[in-house]
Amino acid sequence: MKKALKYIINTIYSSQGQAAPKIRLAALLAALFLAAAAPVFPAPAEGPLKIYAFGDSITYGFAQTGSQSLTNSSSFRFLLAKKLSEIGIDARIVNGGVPGETVLNAERRFDKIFLERPDAVIIMFGTNDCKAGEDGRSQVPLAAYKASLESFVKRLLEKGIGVILMTSPPMPTDNIKILTNRHLKPYIFAAREIAIKNRIDLVDNFMLFNDAAEDKNLLRFFLPDMIHPNEEGHKIIADGLFSVFEDGSSHFNSDKAHERKSAGRDVYKGSDEEDISSGLDGGLVNCASGMPYIESSKNTNCEEGILTDGIKKPVKNGDIYYTSSSEAFPKWVIIDLGKKRTVKSVAVHNSRDLDSRNITVYYGRDLGKYSRAGSSSFKKPSSRLVFNFDKPAAARYIKVDIEDSYGDKNKVSLAEIEVFAAR
Known part of the structure; x- marks a missing residue:
């Protein structure tokens, strides 16, 4: 049975109430289903x-x-x-x-x-x-x-x-x-x-x-x-x-019929002790490496892309993501994994032990619609938080919220965010 491809259904443009553009499938795929399978794709439009x-x-x-x-x-x-x-x-x-x-x-x-x-x-x-x-x-x-x-x-x-x-x-x-x-x-x-x-x-x-x-x-x-x-x-x-x-999970092909029913439920707990690097031998890969992200704010001399560049021990300020103390909390970062992945672990690396912060991690298939994964905070002397999933979760976007943990010092500095998923 050939794998069928559904093209451009219900692309969601924004979370601000705008209409979702729908684009017609211009040609039937030469895909065969088992006789018992119900048809799930719309009828083709005429022409290429x-x-x-x-x-x-x-x-x-x-x-x-x-x-x-x-x-x-x-x-x-x-x-x-x-x-x-x-x-x-x-x-x-x-x-x-x-x-x-x-x-x-x-x-x-x-x-x-x-x-x-x-x-x-x-x-x-x-x-x-x-x-x-x-x-x-x-x-x-x-x-x-x-x-x-x-x-x-x-x-x-x-x-x-x-x-x-x-x-x-x-x-x-x-x-x-x-x-x-x-x-x-x-x-x-x-x-x-x-x-x-x-x-x-x-x-x-x-x-x-x-x-x-x-x-x-x-x-x-x-x-x-x-x-x-x-x-x-x-x-x-x-x-x-x-x-x-x-890719069935691309924005063009996204099927919104399978929303998670566990929104708001913690699916894993944070730990600053456990090292997940050993899990790589079991088929996990850091799918955030090199991927794009957006942030609520950052200092102008903070270099682009440093949160997903694979460098956990920065040499200079430009090597880390950081914000000034004049900007209010909460601050956030959203990473696009490029497609839906089966996420099992998230690691957040702090560049300075003294810049302790409360970290909340969210995951979602769609931008703006997230399930809360868990919260934790950096504990001295560790500069790493590792969140291990109790159950793997399907996600394209990972959102990290950053809150103050001791008051009066609003600046943030993070070195790296890793998202480990099945290959």
Whole structure:
């Protein structure tokens, strides 16, 4: 029996009472059920599934002659359509990529997307936006990039169109002085934040490329210009996109019929003594590693991504997540695990023993809807809290609330949050 795929049902946009956009399944899957199985998928709409790919030259499929060439059949658009076809989905992917474009350039043609009447839009910008000019400043300031990109997302969702946001691939080398990962990273984190806030799926190419390069050699995924992905790089992008369509717990495919009935019930207790690292041999993995998160507040010189970077013993202030004493409690962090995971343990690492805090951990399948997992506080001399599940819980989001534990000192400093789940 083939695995069936349900596409884009009841995508929840926000917890503020806005309507949930519904996107029709554009083609029946070639999936067979057992004779006794009841039909669970809606009837197909007529015509192919239409996907609009909106972006820059990476989306367009950068192509020149000779060693710089990339054929259309090597682009992630073609590769994705082929993979969808193999599971019975007839997809038409419109090439909305324009070489050299930034989000500000793209605003002028954004409304043309609606003329295509797409079922879903894939958005990827950032490489050109972050590129430094002669004065060393990015072509598009980070604040303008965030505002424009989020505007694209919201306008599409308001029309009931599904959205998949993608981060740009990393730079394989920092030899191009006007375009380095130092320039690019703030734009990567901005895209991640927008995806979490707006409850849409994220294909994190920046992370996927780095994960694929186990030997740290990213160059094999790029054309000789060291900016544009080659066919191997486009395969990584296509695989990331395909996983969204294939994953039953993605925002596009989420089925809200199976809400947990245990909301508000503690399912595990906190301990600052037990080390869960031994559990890794039993098939657990830190699924929070490298994943995006949003926070209620942080100091401006606190580096992005440090709570999930795998470093538990920071060297300097910039290596930790911290806030000033002027900001009120409670403070919070929400980590997006990228898809629904079977979570078994959560570990919170404090960077300074004296900054003791009360920690409450929540889990949820959907942003804004959480079950309380448990509470505990750091106890000297331990700088680690480990929460072990009594029973595994299905979750995509982990929320950590931080409360004051002794008064008058509101600053917070945390080094790392780990979420251990089945592989």
